[in-house]
Amino acid sequence: MKVGLFIPCYVNALYPEVGIATYKLLLSLSVEVDYPLDQTCCGQPMANGGFEEKALPLAIQFDNLFAKYDYIVAPSASCVSFVKDNYPPIMERNNHLSQSGKKIYEICEFLHDILKVEKLSGHFPHKVSVHNSCHGLRELKLSAASELNIPYYSKIKTLLSLVEGVEITEPQKIDECCGFGGMYSIEEQAVSVCMGQDKVKNHISTGASYITGADSSCLMHMQGIIQRDKLPIKLIHVVEILAAGL
Amino acid sequence: MSTRHSKAGEAFLKDKEHASWHNESLWFVREKRDKVSKDIPEWEELRELSSRIKMHTVSHLDTYLEQFTKNAEANGVIVHWATDASEHNEIVYGILHKNNVKKLVKSKSMLTEECHLNPYLIEMGIDVIESDLGERILQLMDLAPSHIVLPAIHIKRQQVGELFEEKLGTEKGNSDPTYLTRAARKHLRNEFLTADAGMTGANFAIAATGDIVVCTNEGNADMGTSLPNLHIVSMGLEKVIPDLQSLAVFTRLLARSATGQPVTTYTSHFRKPRKGGELHVVIVDNGRSKVLRNKDHVKTLNCIRCGACMNTCPVYRRTGGYSYTYFIPGPIGINLGMLKSPADYYDNVSACSLCFSCNNVCPSKIDLGQQIYKWRQDLDNLHVADPTKKLISGGLKFLFTKPALYNTSLKMAPVVNIMPRFMLYNGLNEWGKGRELPVFAKESFTELWKKWKVK
Numbered sequence: 246m247k248v249g250l251f252i253p254c255y256v257n258a259l260y261p262e263v264g265i266a267t268y269k270l271l272l273s274l275s276v277e278v279d280y281p282l283d284q285t286c287c288g289q290p291m292a293n294g295g296f297e298e299k300a301l302p303l304a305i306q307f308d309n310l311f312a313k314y315d316y317i318v319a320p321s322a323s324c325v326s327f328v329k330d331n332y333p334p335i336m337e338r339n340n341h342l343s344q345s346g347k348k349i350y351e352i353c354e355f356l357h358d359i360l361k362v363e364k365l366s367g368h369f370p371h372k373v374s375v376h377n378s379c380h381g382l383r384e385l386k387l388s389a390a391s392e393l394n395i396p397y398y399s400k401i402k403t404l405l406s407l408v409e410g411v412e413i414t415e416p417q418k419i420d421e422c423c424g425f426g427g428m429y430s431i432e433e434q435a436v437s438v439c440m441g442q443d444k445v446k447n448h449i450s451t452g453a454s455y456i457t458g459a460d461s462s463c464l465m466h467m468q469g470i471i472q473r474d475k476l477p478i479k480l481i482h483v484v485e486i487l488a489a490g491l
Numbered sequence: 492m493s494t495r496h497s498k499a500g501e502a503f504l505k506d507k508e509h510a511s512w513h514n515e516s517l518w519f520v521r522e523k524r525d526k527v528s529k530d531i532p533e534w535e536e537l538r539e540l541s542s543r544i545k546m547h548t549v550s551h552l553d554t555y556l557e558q559f560t561k562n563a564e565a566n567g568v569i570v571h572w573a574t575d576a577s578e579h580n581e582i583v584y585g586i587l588h589k590n591n592v593k594k595l596v597k598s599k600s601m602l603t604e605e606c607h608l609n610p611y612l613i614e615m616g617i618d619v620i621e622s623d624l625g626e627r628i629l630q631l632m633d634l635a636p637s638h639i640v641l642p643a644i645h646i647k648r649q650q651v652g653e654l655f656e657e658k659l660g661t662e663k664g665n666s667d668p669t670y671l672t673r674a675a676r677k678h679l680r681n682e683f684l685t686a687d688a689g690m691t692g693a694n695f696a697i698a699a700t701g702d703i704v705v706c707t708n709e710g711n712a713d714m715g716t717s718l719p720n721l722h723i724v725s726m727g728l729e730k731v732i733p734d735l736q737s738l739a740v741f742t743r744l745l746a747r748s749a750t751g752q753p754v755t756t757y758t759s760h761f762r763k764p765r766k767g768g769e770l771h772v773v774i775v776d777n778g779r780s781k782v783l784r785n786k787d788h789v790k791t792l793n794c795i796r797c798g799a800c801m802n803t804c805p806v807y808r809r810t811g812g813y814s815y816t817y818f819i820p821g822p823i824g825i826n827l828g829m830l831k832s833p834a835d836y837y838d839n840v841s842a843c844s845l846c847f848s849c850n851n852v853c854p855s856k857i858d859l860g861q862q863i864y865k866w867r868q869d870l871d872n873l874h875v876a877d878p879t880k881k882l883i884s885g886g887l888k889f890l891f892t893k894p895a896l897y898n899t900s901l902k903m904a905p906v907v908n909i910m911p912r913f914m915l916y917n918g919l920n921e922w923g924k925g926r927e928l929p930v931f932a933k934e935s936f937t938e939l940w941k942k943w944k945v946k
Contacts, residue, residue, distance in 0.1 A: 252936045252937075254891070254897075255929075256936065257901060257935050257936045257937055258901055258904050258931055258932065258935050259929045259930070259931060259932060260932065261932045261934065261935055261936035261938075261939055262932075264936035264939075264940075265936070265939065280940050282894070282898075282937065282940075282941075283894035284894070285890070285891040285892075285894055285897045286887065286891040288888075288891070290883075290884070290887060291884035291887055291888060292864075292868075293845060293864065293867070294867065294880045294883070294884055295840075295867030295868055295869075295870050295871060295876055295880065295884075296868075296871065296876075296880070296881065296884035296885075296888075297868045299884050299885065299887070299888040300888075302888065302892050303888070303891055303892065306892065379844070379845070379846035379847060379848070380845075380847075383846070383847040383848070383850070383851060384847065390848075390851050391525060392525065392803065392848060392851035392852045393535065393851055394528055394529050394531070394532075394534035394535055395535060418518065420848075421805055421846075421848075422805045422844050422846035422848070424805070424844055425844065426843075426844030426845055426846070427845075428880055428883070429841070429843070429844045429845070430921075430922060431492055431921035431922055432492050432493070432494065432497060432841050432877065432880065432921075433494075433496070433497040433500060433806070433841055433842065434497075434501075434921040434922065434924050434925060435497070435500060435501035435504050435924075435925070436497065436500045436501070436504065436806055436809055436810055436842075437844070437925075438924070438925030438926060439504050439510075439809050440805050440806075440809065440844070441925075441926070442925075443514075465929050466926070468927075468929060469922070469925075469926025469927050469928065469929065470925070470926050472926075472927035473925060473926050473927045
C-alpha cells in the first residue's frame with residue numbers, strides 16, 4: 246500500500262505540525278508514505294468563490310502528481326471532500342477523468358475505514374470539545390449529522406477514544422457551522438465573525454481545554470476569534486492527539 | 492467586498508440582543524423539528540419517497556395537471572390558467588368583480604405574495620384582509636413576511652401589543668400573548684362574517700380526486716371559506732401530486748419539518764363548491780415551467796414550502812429575512828430568486844457558508860447548497876462577480892499552477908508575521924475586522940520534509 250500524502254496549501258504554510266503528525270502516525274502504522282513535492286492547492290477556495298474554471302488546471306495537476314499512489318491521504322476534511330466530490334464533475338466537463346476522487350481519504354476516515362485502527366499508543370490527558378466540520382460531517386460523513394434520523398456514530402470520537410486520558414465532549418448546536426466557508430469569511434465578514442464567536446462560546450461552555458477537529462480551516466477561523474477576543478480555550482488538530490507521543 | 496445581503500446582515504447584527512433572540516427563536520424550531528423527526532423510524536425513507544414523488548410528478552406534469560383539472564371540473568370547480576403574475580391577478584380580480592365582491596379575506600399564500608396580488612386588488616378598490624395572525628400583524632404594520640411559515644418571527648410581542656393598542660384598541664401596555672390572540676380573534680371574526688369572498692393558497696392539489704389541500708394551524712382558511720359563498724384558490728402548477736397515498740407522505744413531513752408539530756392543526760380538503768357557491772382554482776406558471784428544463788435547478792420544484800431550510804441556516808438565523816433581496820429568504824429563496832431573475836437577485840448568493848445543513852433538513856431532499864455553489868459559478872458570466880474575489884482567485888491560480896513559485900512563496904511567507912500591525916489590520920482587511928490573522932510557520936511542511944530527506 247503506497248500512500249501519497251497531500252498537505253493542503255494553508256496547512257503547509259501555517260500548520261506544518263499537523264502534516265508532521267499525519268506522517269508520523271501513518272509511519273507508525275507501517276504505511277509506506279511519500280510526499281510528492283510539487284503539490285500546491287486543491288482549488289477549493291476559487292471554486293467556492295465562484296471561479297471553478299480556475300480550479301481545473303489544479304485538478305489536472307493534482308491528478309497527475311498523485312497518479313502513482315494507491316491512496317491519497319490528507320489532514321483536511323474540506324479539501325478532501327472537494328477533490329472527492331467536485332473534481333469529477335469539473336474534470337469531466339473538460340474531458341478528463343478524475344482518478345484522485347476515488348482514492349482520496351481524510352486521515353481519520355483512512356485510519357477508521359481502511360487501516361481499521363483499534364489501538365493507539367498515545368496519551369493525552371485533557372478534556373477536548375469535538376468540532377464537527379461541515380464538509381467532514383455532511384460530505385465525508387465522518388459522523389452522523391444531527392439533522393438526520395440515522396444511527397449515531399462518530400469516526401473522530403471512536404479514534405479519539407483510543408488515546409489514553411482523553412475526555413471527549415461536544416458543544417451545544419453540535420454541528421453548527423463556525424462561519425469560515427473560505428471566501429465567505431471575508432465576503433460576509435460580520436456574519437462570519439458572529440458565527441465564529443457563537444461557535445467558540447459553545448465550545449468553551451463544555452469546559453474543555455481544547456477544541457479539536459479534522460479541519461484546520463475551521464480551527465484557523467476559530468483561532469482568529471479566540472486570539473482577537475482573548476478567549477480561554479486552545480486548538481489542536483485531531484491528528485495531533487492521535488499521534489501524541491510519537 | 493460586499494453584497495446587499497452582507498451589508499444588510501451586518502446591520503441586522505448591530506442590535507446584538509435582537510439578533511441573538513432571532514437566532515435562538517429559530518433554532519428552537521429547528522430543535523423541535525429534530526426531536527419529532529426522530530420519533531419516526533422511517534423518517535429518512537419518507538424524505539426519499541417525497542423527493543421521488545415530486546420528481547416523478549414534475550416529470551409528468553402535463554399528465555397530472557390534466558388529470559387534476561378533469562377531476563376538479565367534474566366536481567364543479569372552475570379552473571383557470573395563468574401564465575404569469577399579472578394574468579393571475581387579472582383573473583382573480585375578474586372573478587371578484589363579477590361577483591360584486593367588496594371585501595376579500597385571505598389565508599396565507601406565498602404565491603399571492605409572489606404575484607403582488609394585495610396591492611393590485613387594493614388599487615382596484617377591494618378591501619383585502621389577511622387572516623393568518625402573523626400575516627395580519629404584518630399587514631397592519633405594512634410589512635412583508637420575513638419567513639415563509641413564520642412570517643412575523645422577527646416581531647416581538649411587545650411590538651404586537653403596541654400595534655394592537657393603536658389599531659384594535661387593546662389595553663395600553665398589555666402584550667400578554669393570550670390576550671393579544673383573543674383580541675385578534677375577535678377582530679378577525681368580524682372580518683370573516685362580513686367578507687364577500689375567501690381566498691386560500693394550496694399546499695397540495697390531488698390529481699386523482701381534484702382535491703385542494705390547505706394546511707393551517709389557526710383554522711383561518713376554514714373560516715374564510717366557510718362563511719362567504721365564493722372561494723378562490725391560487726396555486727403554483729408544481730403543487731399537484733398524484734393521489735391521496737402520496738399526500739400521506741407529505742402530510743407526515745410538512746408540519747414536522749416546518750414547526751416540529753406532528754401535523755398541522757387543520758388539514759382541509761376542498762373538493763366541491765358549497766351549495767349555491769363557487770370554487771375557483773387559478774393554476775399559475777409564472778416561470779415554473781422554465782425551471783423544468785433547468786437540469787441543475789429542477790429540484791427546486793420539489794419544495795413544499797416548509798421553511799426548515801431557513802430555520803437551520805446559520806446565516807438566515809443571524810441576518811433575518813429582510814436582509815435578502817428576494818421575497819423568499821434563506822437557502823430556498825436564494826435559489827428561487829436566481830431562477831426568477833439573476834440580475835435582480837444575485838446579491839443573495841453570498842448568504843451561504845456552504846455548510847449543507849439545509850440539504851439535510853429538506854423534506855424533499857433538494858440539493859440547496861450545491862445549487863447555491865452552482866449559481867456562484869454563473870456570476871462571472873452574468874458580469875456581477877465580485878471583482879476582488881475574481882482577482883484573488885486569479886492570483887491563487889497563478890501561484891498554485893507554478894509549484895516552484897509556490898515553494899518560494901512558502902519560504903517568504905513568514906515575513907508577513909513581522910509586518911507592523913497597522914499594515915495587517917486596516918479597513919481593507921475584511922478578515923482582520925473581527926479576527927487575528929493566522930501566523931505563518933517558520934518552516935513550512937515542505938521545507939521540513941526536504942530536511943528529513945537530506946538526513
